[in-house]
Amino acid sequence: MSKILIVGEHDGRQLNPAVAKCVTCAAGIAGGEISVALFGADTAGVAAQAAAIAGVKSVLRVDRPENTHPLAAVLAPQVAALAADHSHIFGPSTSFGKDLMPRVAALLGAPQVSDLMAVEAPHRFRRPIYAGNAIITVEADPAHKVVATVRVASFESAPAGGSAAVESRTLQVALPAHTRYVGAKTAASERPDLQTAARVISGGRALGSADNFKMLFALADKMGAAVGASRAAVDAGYAANEMQVGQTGKIIAPDMYVAIGISGAIQHLTGIKDAKTIVAINKDPEAPIFEVADVGLVGDLFQVVPEIDRLIG
Amino acid sequence: MQKIMVCVKRVVDYNVRVRVKPDGSGVMLDGVKMSVNPFDEIALEEALRIKERTGNVEVVAASIGVPDTQQQLRTALAMGADRAVLVETTAPIEPLTAAQAFLALVRKENPDIVFLGKQAIDDDANQTGQMLAALWDRPQATYASKVEIAGGKAAVTREVDAGLETIEIDLPAVITVDLRLNEPRYVKLPDIMKAKKKPLDVIALDSLGVAAEQRLKVVKTDPPAQRQKGIMVKDVAELVDVLKKKGLIR
Numbered sequence: 001m002s003k004i005l006i007v008g009e010h011d012g013r014q015l016n017p018a019v020a021k022c023v024t025c026a027a028g029i030a031g032g033e034i035s036v037a038l039f040g041a042d043t044a045g046v047a048a049q050a051a052a053i054a055g056v057k058s059v060l061r062v063d064r065p066e067n068t069h070p071l072a073a074v075l076a077p078q079v080a081a082l083a084a085d086h087s088h089i090f091g092p093s094t095s096f097g098k099d100l101m102p103r104v105a106a107l108l109g110a111p112q113v114s115d116l117m118a119v120e121a122p123h124r125f126r127r128p129i130y131a132g133n134a135i136i137t138v139e140a141d142p143a144h145k146v147v148a149t150v151r152v153a154s155f156e157s158a159p160a161g162g163s164a165a166v167e168s169r170t171l172q173v174a175l176p177a178h179t180r181y182v183g184a185k186t187a188a189s190e191r192p193d194l195q196t197a198a199r200v201i202s203g204g205r206a207l208g209s210a211d212n213f214k215m216l217f218a219l220a221d222k223m224g225a226a227v228g229a230s231r232a233a234v235d236a237g238y239a240a241n242e243m244q245v246g247q248t249g250k251i252i253a254p255d256m257y258v259a260i261g262i263s264g265a266i267q268h269l270t271g272i273k274d275a276k277t278i279v280a281i282n283k284d285p286e287a288p289i290f291e292v293a294d295v296g297l298v299g300d301l302f303q304v305v306p307e308i309d310r311l312i313g
Numbered sequence: 314m315q316k317i318m319v320c321v322k323r324v325v326d327y328n329v330r331v332r333v334k335p336d337g338s339g340v341m342l343d344g345v346k347m348s349v350n351p352f353d354e355i356a357l358e359e360a361l362r363i364k365e366r367t368g369n370v371e372v373v374a375a376s377i378g379v380p381d382t383q384q385q386l387r388t389a390l391a392m393g394a395d396r397a398v399l400v401e402t403t404a405p406i407e408p409l410t411a412a413q414a415f416l417a418l419v420r421k422e423n424p425d426i427v428f429l430g431k432q433a434i435d436d437d438a439n440q441t442g443q444m445l446a447a448l449w450d451r452p453q454a455t456y457a458s459k460v461e462i463a464g465g466k467a468a469v470t471r472e473v474d475a476g477l478e479t480i481e482i483d484l485p486a487v488i489t490v491d492l493r494l495n496e497p498r499y500v501k502l503p504d505i506m507k508a509k510k511k512p513l514d515v516i517a518l519d520s521l522g523v524a525a526e527q528r529l530k531v532v533k534t535d536p537p538a539q540r541q542k543g544i545m546v547k548d549v550a551e552l553v554d555v556l557k558k559k560g561l562i563r
Binding site: 071072073076094095096098099100101102103104105106107109110111112113114115124128129130131132133134135136137138139140141144149176178179180181182183184185186187195199223231234235240241242247248250255256266273277278279281290291292293294295296297298299304307308311312313 | 325330331332333340407408409412432434435436437438439440441442443444445446447448450451452453454455456458468471472473474475476477478479480481482483486491492493527528529530531532533534535536537540541542543544545546547548549550552553555556559561562563
């Protein structure tokens with residue numbers, strides 16, 4: 001029987017929504033038993049959230065002061081120790097999971113399936129390569145454990161309604177002191193989180209300045225949307241790096257994605273192709289973004305955006 | 314700081330639009346332009362800037378792959394690496410195998426820092442740096458957008474989902490680099506001529522005691538699902554109308 005361990009991302013207070021998506025992915029392994037592991041200084045609160053996800057059998061808490069900040073070098077040996085009685089070890093394909101999981105895989109001598117987008121069998125999976133220009137089906141050698149990062153945009157969230165057992169684990173693992181957390185600079189925002197928002201408005205280089213991006217923020221606030229940006233806009237300094245949507249930024253799957261002044265480079269399209277509805281506004285009728293858009297409007301964004309703002313409630 | 318190793322991968326050039334073979338056996342690579350993985354160029358540039366700032370640092374470019382990977386190592390030498398090592402094999406190389414091979418080189422070379430790109434643009438695996446750090450039992454700082462080195466330590470600012478995070482790591486360590494760390498230099502013709510005279514060692518993978526184990530077998534390659542082409546609207550009023558009917562806005 002497959003036993004799947006999901007490494008649960010959280011910020012100490014909130015479980016990351018990616019965990020519920022990893023549970024859906026793991027539930028695709030027929031007859032599997034799903035556990036969620038949580039590492040932190042005090043994971044009582046997030047453990048309760050994880051236990052409420054339908055499909056989770058058990059929640060394993062590993063509380064130690066060294067786990068206050070998620071450092072891959074500190075967490076990896078602990079995940080590897082917990083992995084001993086599991087066949088599959090999954091993490092989200094977020095910066096947290098992408099940093100941590102390969103380190104776990106190497107400690108286990110196991111291969112990693114990056115950006116797992118579909119489970120076809122317990123050891124057979126699909127994943128994208130070449131920025132999503134090709135999808136490969138891979139078969140993992142059952143002689144090894146399977147480590148994977150789950151492409152969260154490919155899975156719906158598992159529903160609430162679970163009541164998993166929560167247990168605390170003490171691991172006899174020596175932790176390295178060679179890696180230390182210094183600090184973080186995050187943009188405090190009242191807006192929805194870009195990675196999980198139902199609606200996203202993104203701007204491209206055509207915005208022309210950081211100041212002009214304010215126009216998008218105002219519209220986003222009216223629509224309850226998160227704000228993203230193309231790589232070109234981030235490189236030009238119009239938008240913060242954490243706003244980047246695309247292969248090397250965030251891969252998202254909102255209900256509605258509005259691309260404003262974004263031409264639609266392949267690496268950007270890779271990040272949005274799971275959006276349910278793509279709306280494109282661009283003054284160039286030949287822009288590649290119109291090839292993937294569900295609704296397209298050719299027009300000057302500096303006229304279109306204020307007009308949308310006027311027309312919606 | 315005496316030595317920096319930079320791992321570079323030979324990949325399909327980023328300007329090439331990759332196509333899947335009709336029989337699903339892979340992607341078309343015949344006659345396609347090959348280059349240094351762009352993230353690895355950023356990694357090499359960072360090593361070269363540290364060398365230029367502090368002096369007396371040897372920069373070693375390393376790769377694993379087919380014999381033609383020498384071309385990409387010559388590019389690395391032309392950019393400014395002092396010498397290069399190719400671990401030669403024609404077998405398909407998984408990230409864990411690459412990490413094992415680079416670990417063997419690290420044991421010989423004893424670098425203070427190993428720089429790599431955060432991922433290669435062919436398999437998009439994003440694994441090798443982290444795996445090398447694990448096998449080496451040393452720190453890793455992934456997705457670096459700023460690297461400051463002082464007194465046997467590095468303060469690395471990392472691009473994470475929530476913004477920027479800074480960690481401090483003891484050297485030696487592995488650092489993988491993100492897009493905005495620097496802008497790699499262009500190679501000039503005299504540098505290409507000079508690079509031809511720089512040392513490039515070729516060693517066989519099995520001479521390092523590493524086997525190209527296949528833990529993940531690719532059984533099929535498909536083109537991605539295409540989105541249906543949508544509708545064009547003539548003005549903002551129609552756009553808002555369509556979105557209201559879809560229930561996407563109020």
